[in-house]
Amino acid sequence: MTSLHTLRRKAVNAVMLSLTGLCTFAAAGTLVFILGYLFVHGAKDLSLDFFTKLPTPVGETGGGMANAIVGSAKLLLIAMLVGVPIGFLGGVYLAEFGGATFSFLVRYVTDLLNGVPSIVIGIFAYTLIVLPQKHFSTIAGGLALGVMMIPIAVRSTEEFLRAVPASLREGAMALGASRTKSILTVVIPAAKNGIMTGIMLNLARVAGETAPLLFTSFSNRFWSPGWEQPTAALPVMIFTYAISPYEDWHQQAWAAGFVLLMLVLSVNIIARLLLAKRKHVAR
Amino acid sequence: MQASAPKSQMELTMPTPTNSSALGASEGTSASTIKLSATDLNFHYGSFQALHGISMKIYANRVTAFIGPSGCGKSTFLRTLNRLNEAVRNTRVDGTVLLDGQDIHDIEVSELRRRVGMVFQRSNPFPKSIFENVAYGLRINGMASNRARLREAVEQSLRRAALWDEVKDKLNQSAYGLSGGQQQRLCIARALAVNPEVLLLDEPCSALDPIATAKIEDLIFQLKDSCTIVIVTHNMQQAARVADFTGFFLLGRLIEFDGTTVIFKNPAKKETEDYVTGRFG
Numbered sequence: 425m426t427s428l429h430t431l432r433r434k435a436v437n438a439v440m441l442s443l444t445g446l447c448t449f450a451a452a453g454t455l456v457f458i459l460g461y462l463f464v465h466g467a468k469d470l471s472l473d474f475f476t477k478l479p480t481p482v483g484e485t486g487g488g489m490a491n492a493i494v495g496s497a498k499l500l501l502i503a504m505l506v507g508v509p510i511g512f513l514g515g516v517y518l519a520e521f522g523g524a525t526f527s528f529l530v531r532y533v534t535d536l537l538n539g540v541p542s543i544v545i546g547i548f549a550y551t552l553i554v555l556p557q558k559h560f561s562t563i564a565g566g567l568a569l570g571v572m573m574i575p576i577a578v579r580s581t582e583e584f585l586r587a588v589p590a591s592l593r594e595g596a597m598a599l600g601a602s603r604t605k606s607i608l609t610v611v612i613p614a615a616k617n618g619i620m621t622g623i624m625l626n627l628a629r630v631a632g633e634t635a636p637l638l639f640t641s642f643s644n645r646f647w648s649p650g651w652e653q654p655t656a657a658l659p660v661m662i663f664t665y666a667i668s669p670y671e672d673w674h675q676q677a678w679a680a681g682f683v684l685l686m687l688v689l690s691v692n693i694i695a696r697l698l699l700a701k702r703k704h705v706a707r
Numbered sequence: 708m709q710a711s712a713p714k715s716q717m718e719l720t721m722p723t724p725t726n727s728s729a730l731g732a733s734e735g736t737s738a739s740t741i742k743l744s745a746t747d748l749n750f751h752y753g754s755f756q757a758l759h760g761i762s763m764k765i766y767a768n769r770v771t772a773f774i775g776p777s778g779c780g781k782s783t784f785l786r787t788l789n790r791l792n793e794a795v796r797n798t799r800v801d802g803t804v805l806l807d808g809q810d811i812h813d814i815e816v817s818e819l820r821r822r823v824g825m826v827f828q829r830s831n832p833f834p835k836s837i838f839e840n841v842a843y844g845l846r847i848n849g850m851a852s853n854r855a856r857l858r859e860a861v862e863q864s865l866r867r868a869a870l871w872d873e874v875k876d877k878l879n880q881s882a883y884g885l886s887g888g889q890q891q892r893l894c895i896a897r898a899l900a901v902n903p904e905v906l907l908l909d910e911p912c913s914a915l916d917p918i919a920t921a922k923i924e925d926l927i928f929q930l931k932d933s934c935t936i937v938i939v940t941h942n943m944q945q946a947a948r949v950a951d952f953t954g955f956f957l958l959g960r961l962i963e964f965d966g967t968t969v970i971f972k973n974p975a976k977k978e979t980e981d982y983v984t985g986r987f988g
């Protein structure tokens with residue numbers, strides 16, 4: 425009787441263990457598979473030309489995506505200029521000043537904004553900038569990415585500020601610091617690494633966005649002549665090249681995918697290291 | 708045990724008033740001028756009344772200890788003395804507290820907190836260097852006119868907190884590298900840097916080992932010359948060792964306030980006797 429019970433218990437345990445293990449393997453394995461696949465297909469076609477040359481016309485081999493790399497950098501710069509100040513200051517307000525009801529509303533709205541599909545945010549930038557100007561522009565693309573950054577920037581800033589112990593605020597105020605002064609001189613510096621990490625992860629997230637760029641910054645076969653002109657960007661290039669019928673373009677798309685992933689991955693790793701360092705100091 | 712020396716000294720110099728209402732300024736010598744006096748102080752957290760009509764006089768250059776079980780309001784009372792409770796939402800205070808005869812609500816709050824310094828239960832150094840921790844109060848209060856003055860003031864504060872010799876070679880290192888006892892003394896140095904007239908200590912030794920505790924207690928004796936000290940403590944031996952006066956709090960009321968020897972040897976109230984003899988709490 426007892427042994428039968430034990431047997432059943434062991435069987436259930438074995439089944440559950442292998443089931444959860446399998447799912448864990450599937451989750452982690454997907455990333456490893458994507459990384460490996462991109463490495464195999466992307467890395468072999470990667471050369472210095474990819475980083476320094478413009479795309480070649482159809483039928484001509486070689487060339488690179490220098491304009492798309494620069495374009496992505498410009499888009500992210502604008503995104504940062506839009507998303508970081510709004511997100512950071514909004515987060516400071518929510519964490520330090522907002523009343524309960526108002527903060528709840530703002531938090532709810534930012535969560536909603538976070539859930540808005542990226543293509544809808546693209547339409548927003550399209551309506552706001554592209555339509556009145558009657559041409560695609562880098563600024564419109566950057567704005568779309570910037571708006572996408574706001575909700576996460578607000579929430580991550582708020583979270584990291586809230587994580588600063590109340591004892592530090594009180595310590596500063598007990599020395600005569602005003603509320604604002606204690607926030608500026610103690611709370612924000614204490615949360616600095618965390619906030620920066622949040623911004624970097626956020627940036628890495630929007631760096632791979634394609635949909636909102638399709639009808640804002642559009643694309644460009646050449647160097648973008650200015651901030652108000654369309655520009656190439658890595659994710660859009662991947663999309664364009666991958667659906668093209670040309671074999672060498674496919675190869676370029678793999679290479680671009682590999683570069684984009686490496687960029688995002690390295691930003692992620694640097695951000696995690698920054699955060700780990702902070703934890704180590706604060707114990 | 709180091710309790711004997713200060714205790715006997717205390718017995719000699721103390722005015723030994725009989726109860727809180729009799730603690731008038733007229734009784735004492737010039738050494739026992741009133742630094743802080745609270746009258747009918749009530750404090751509410753939302754609908755909960757944490758303090759009920761506290762009246763008490765705190766004498767200059769004396770150590771006053773508050774004892775009582777957890778949640779009895781002694782820390783809350785301490786935090787009304789530098790108006791730190793105001794930062795907590797949904798609180799209300801009424802009654803008066805006078806600092807040198809002036810209502811603390813008429814003193815600009817940053818000025819009040821500069822004059823009435825505070826050290827907390829858990830050491831709370833800022834995530835900055837040792838130097839910057841001590842310099843913080845001087846900087847935000849505009850008390851450091853130049854670099855040399857600042858260095859001098861920081862060194863002096865660290866010396867007063869008996870920490871200088873241990874940290875003088877690593878002033879630019881993070882304060883988090885110090886031990887718990889050193890961190891607490893750093894917080895004392897930080898509070899001393901702005902030359903407070905009163906130092907509020909909120910269970911400063913509760914997280915420290917006996918050796919670190921002894922160091923802080925030694926420090927309290929030295930600081931008495933330049934500061935009025937108010938200390939909240941859970942440790943009755945500590946109150947007996949360091950304090951000239953002791954107040955016993957229970958359920959938001961000040962049950963008894965008197966010279967420390969009276970409180971511990973001959974308390975007037977039954978509750979006080981029960982508590983100090985360990986019958987409850």
